[in-house]
Amino acid sequence: MEYTNLGTTDITLSRITHGCMELGGMSHLYWEVKEEEVNVALLQTALDNGVTTFDTAESYGDGRSETIVGKALKKVRSRCTIASKVAKEHLMPDDIQKALEGSLKRLDTSYIDLYYIHWPNNDIPLEKTVTKLMQLKDQGVIKSIGVSNFSLAQLTEAVKYGEISAYQPEYNLLSRGIEKEIMPFCREHKISILSYNSLAKGILTGAFHLYGAKLEPKDFRNAKPHFQNANMRVQERLIQLLEEVAKKHGATVSQIATSWTIAQPGMTSAIIGTQNQKHFLENIRAIEIKLTEDETKEISGLSDQVIQEMTL
Numbered sequence: 001m002e003y004t005n006l007g008t009t010d011i012t013l014s015r016i017t018h019g020c021m022e023l024g025g026m027s028h029l030y031w032e033v034k035e036e037e038v039n040v041a042l043l044q045t046a047l048d049n050g051v052t053t054f055d056t057a058e059s060y061g062d063g064r065s066e067t068i069v070g071k072a073l074k075k076v077r078s079r080c081t082i083a084s085k086v087a088k089e090h091l092m093p094d095d096i097q098k099a100l101e102g103s104l105k106r107l108d109t110s111y112i113d114l115y116y117i118h119w120p121n122n123d124i125p126l127e128k129t130v131t132k133l134m135q136l137k138d139q140g141v142i143k144s145i146g147v148s149n150f151s152l153a154q155l156t157e158a159v160k161y162g163e164i165s166a167y168q169p170e171y172n173l174l175s176r177g178i179e180k181e182i183m184p185f186c187r188e189h190k191i192s193i194l195s196y197n198s199l200a201k202g203i204l205t206g207a208f209h210l211y212g213a214k215l216e217p218k219d220f221r222n223a224k225p226h227f228q229n230a231n232m233r234v235q236e237r238l239i240q241l242l243e244e245v246a247k248k249h250g251a252t253v254s255q256i257a258t259s260w261t262i263a264q265p266g267m268t269s270a271i272i273g274t275q276n277q278k279h280f281l282e283n284i285r286a287i288e289i290k291l292t293e294d295e296t297k298e299i300s301g302l303s304d305q306v307i308q309e310m311t312l
Contacts, residue, residue, distance in 0.1 A: 007190055019196060023064070046280060052080055058102060080113075117129060159191075166268075230310075258286035
């Protein structure tokens with residue numbers, strides 16, 4: 001595993017982050033949730049294999065994800081960097097206080113290393129939200145502040161009111177909208193970028209294009225643009241290229257897709273979420289794969305073409 005600092009802080013991040021959304025279950029997304037002890041063991045295995053950064057939120061399974069993270073990491077808390085998020089409905093100062101107290105209780109910890117605004121809320125002044133978070137940071141109950149899913153304008157406003165150490169966007173070979181403006185802004189302001197949906201909800205594993213995987217009728221991904229038949233056909237060339245590069249490196253398609261993401265300028269950590277231990281252990285080994293300049297250029301170029309051709 002490789003490690004780096006969060007923004008300008010001395011907080012350590014592993015360059016692969018364990019994404020814990022699935023662990024809590026979200027009934028409206030219709031995925032199977034494994035037994036709690038299985039997921040607790042998965043987090044402990046991740047730590048044993050060098051992953052020290054764990055990403056959760058109060059909204060993941062109505063707090064169940066945080067509870068599992070807390071149980072798994074309580075005895076090794078000092079070795080971990082735990083990130084959680086306050087929901088957009090809770091961005092008034094008093095609501096942030098209550099939300100944080102709930103998260104701390106579920107996580108069974110006295111502090112959170114990185115506390116994100118999960119989604120912007122245009123009905124609540126950002127200045128009030130960030131000012132409250134800075135007060136909590138001064139108190140030591142959160143160690144740093146992040147924002148997720150912000151536009152460039154919102155991010156630009158947020159840094160006026162406090163120290164923003166992390167930005168969490170959707171970013172992968174099929175979603176690259178942050179590259180032109182937000183990535184340069186983050187590099188300029190020394191804001192770490194931690195990407196979610198790093199494998200495009202499973203598309204970039206190759207499972208659907210190469211191995212015949214099918215979505216269950218109730219799976220929330222059926223409604224997502226990337227999973228529409230026409231877009232899936234457009235993606236075939238990119239998945240085939242990833243497979244070719246993977247064979248050269250003795251790797252998997254998902255490892256190549258993750259390696260590409262981590263190598264992008266300004267990228268700090270790729271968030272990978274799964275309840276499958278085998279898949280997770282495979283994915284974290286992406287850090288060991290170093291794509292050549294030519295491979296990176298070819299993958300990036302074809303990715304650009306595919307994104308332009310898809311209907312999103």
